[in-house]
Amino acid sequence: MNTKEKVQEIIKRLEKEYPEPKVALNFKTPFELLVATVLSAQTTDVHVNKVTEKLFKKYKTVKDYADALPDAFRKDISSINFYNNKAKNIQASAKMIIEKFSGKVPKTMEELTSLPGVARKTANIILSSAYGVNEGIAVDTHVKRLSLRLGLTKNEDPVKVEQDIMAVAPPKEQWGRISILLILHGRKICQAKKPMHNQCVLYDICPSRNI
Numbered sequence: 707m708n709t710k711e712k713v714q715e716i717i718k719r720l721e722k723e724y725p726e727p728k729v730a731l732n733f734k735t736p737f738e739l740l741v742a743t744v745l746s747a748q749t750t751d752v753h754v755n756k757v758t759e760k761l762f763k764k765y766k767t768v769k770d771y772a773d774a775l776p777d778a779f780r781k782d783i784s785s786i787n788f789y790n791n792k793a794k795n796i797q798a799s800a801k802m803i804i805e806k807f808s809g810k811v812p813k814t815m816e817e818l819t820s821l822p823g824v825a826r827k828t829a830n831i832i833l834s835s836a837y838g839v840n841e842g843i844a845v846d847t848h849v850k851r852l853s854l855r856l857g858l859t860k861n862e863d864p865v866k867v868e869q870d871i872m873a874v875a876p877p878k879e880q881w882g883r884i885s886i887l888l889i890l891h892g893r894k895i896c897q898a899k900k901p902m903h904n905q906c907v908l909y910d911i912c913p914s915r916n917i
């Protein structure tokens with residue numbers, strides 16, 4: 707089995723395990739997804755969802771975030787790691803979206819990554835999960851770990867990992883899905899410290915099954 711065939715097999719098996727793959731972050735609008743994704747760096751999705759449940763009730767529009775008093779907004783997300791920086795980036799993004807993008811979260815990688823605090827991973831999540839656009843593959847810690855363990859890449863740098871997976875995972879329409887499937891499998895079975903090889907549906911095609 708070559709690497710492209712292997713990726714298709716991985717997707718097929720993981721789709722059976724996780725029939726409705728979607729991001730674990732709760733959101734109703736593209737901007738809410740941007741907020742949740744920025745908050746989720748170094749923080750669990752469960753905790754982010756707890757915080758955004760209240761946050762999204764208080765701040766309903768992009769303008770609400772842009773106009774919020776910085777101290778009050780910081781306080782609203784203060785239980786999140788690195789909240790100071792995240793608050794600054796979210797409010798600066800809201801202002802830029804209003805000024806440069808007519809109040810709408812942009813739909814291209816180039817425009818999204820021009821927003822403060824939005825790198826490729828966040829942009830890929832927004833494009834794929836809010837707009838159904840697959841311009842790349844969101845590489846978080848789970849996607850990186852599983853890609854290395856499954857032999858889809860030899861790189862540690864997320865941008866290179868993304869390029870490696872894109873090269874072996876056509877068609878483009880699958881890119882958003884493969885990222886979410888790897889994240890779900892990484893959380894449930896192929897965990898960083900204790901991968902549960904004996905419960906893994908990828909066992910026979912995984913070069914790391916003996917680690």
Ligand code: SF4
Binds near residue numbers: 896902906
């Ligand atoms: S066999 Fe083990 S290392 Fe390979 S994907 Fe499954 S849990 Fe991860």
